[in-house]
Amino acid sequence: MGIFEQLSYALPELTLAVGSMVLLVVGVFLGDKSARQIAYASVGLLILALVLVVAGPSAGAASLFGGAFEIDAFSSFSKVIIFAAAAIAILMSQQFIDGKNGGQFEYPVLIVLAAFGMALMVSANDLIALYMGVEMQSLALYILAAFNRDSRRSTEAGLKYFVLGALSSGLLLYGASLVYGFSGSTSFDDIARVAAAETDNAGLIIGLVFLICGLAFKVSAAPFHMWTPDVYEGAPTPVTAFFAAAPKLAAMALLARAMVVSFPGVLEDWQPVIAMIAVASMIVGAFSAIAQTNIKRLMAYSSIGHMGYALVGLAAGTREGVTAVLIYMAIYVAMTIGAFACILMMRRRGGMTENIDDLAGLSRSNVPLAVILTVLLFSLAGVPPLAGFFGKWFVFFAAVDAGLVWLAVVGVLASAVSAFYYLRIVWFMWFDEPAPAFERDVGPTLRFAAWGSAALMIPLLPIYIGQLRGVAETAAAALF
Secondary structure (H helix, E strand, O other): OOHHHHHHHOHHHHHHHHHHHHHHHHHHHHOHHHHHHHHHHHHHHHHHHHHHHHHOHHHOOEEEOOOOEEEOHHHHHHHHHHHHHHHHHHHHOHHHHHOOOOOOOHHHHHHHHHHHHHHHHHHEOEHHHHHHHHHHHHHHHHHHHOOOOOOHHHHHHHHHHHHHHHHHHHHHHHHHHHHHHHHOOOEHHHHHHHHHHOOOOHHHHHHHHHHHHHHHHHOOOOOOOOOHHHHHHHOOHHHHHHHOOHHHHHHHHHHHHHHHHHOHHHHHHHHHHHHHHHHHHHHHHHHHHHHOOEHHHHHHHHHHHHHHHHHHHHHHOOHHHHHHHHHHHHHHHHHHHHHHHHHHOOEEOOEEOOEHHHHOOHHHHOHHHHHHHHHHHHHHHOOOOOHHHHHHHHHHHHHHHOOOHHHHHHHHHHHHHHHHHHHHHHHHHHHOOOOOOOOOOOOHHHHHHHHHHHHHOOOOOOOHHHHHHHHHHHHHHOOO
């Protein structure tokens, strides 16, 4: 394949890379007064990249740059959700961009650069490409976490994220160097051949464990979750909304490709590791969230638990398991965007509020918001017949089908515990004495994101879940 043909398959990534550089130069010349225009241009870039993924040559299958990147149905499925989530995150940040704490054109450009890194991550088929994508995403996210420089909490969140992120990158690189040293290659396909042929591969397995540890940090799975609550709470809320959605999907997709493509012959070695991380994440997420009074910290522990449920599907190590992971993550991204749209609506004249107590009696002061948030919380809890229930159904069924009945049982029990803190918020909204009302003028974007997300949680089984499953099965088949 010639260089120009390879570049035609990489058009979405090139669009984001070149477009972000152009917007950065334009922003430097025009200054912060151009923040709103650059935000809309960034959304346009992401939508263009999404269209190129769906309709362009990247919708096919190809290996680029010596097999370093794989363009297939799996990467295309992930990119569509990543680009859509990033575009919605920018639109949801409009008040932040226009406000006194925003007004800086770099904000939307950083989200575009993070999306570019995520696109590299989900296509990576090589250890070096993997690290490039992870760091491209991470560097942009570090800056976004500390974007509100006048806030001590935001700068503290950025610093914590950077220091712990550097530690996880060290673990990732050490694991990658061990895998390279014992396999003689950085290519996932070559590593898979060596792993399947070797009988004494203790060094390779040790490298694999370090690799899993580094990637587990990126999905904020326990016990590598320590950064998540502080960063979620300290970062500006629009940034937290972005953190909670697209980066989680990208990291989970990368972890799935790395495990399934590189180490299918040693499933019995990495399956227990993934299963233990899944159990730890579900337990930490379920029990730690109960004591939280800040809704952003509660959503942080909620995301840890949800990553545990997704890892249940990955632990199966089967095509059905990867399909379940993709279905779960797609539904999770939709739920999370809607939930944070509701959190961004929690505004009073003094600014944004983050306490769960502020939602008390919401059903009497703002019925539409109470209804939307109730639907989303029920879906996050996995209450049937909402979409969140079917996400958990698929991952637990995949685990049972792979003989991991005990893991599915732990997941069901953790899900029952986690339902408590979701339903407690619902109780506050519908049965407690009302707290002071929130502002009604929140803008059309937040309303659209909240209503659209809530509507997606009410699936018409033959149309919605059935089609999502079909697309996810096609995407998962690309790894096998």
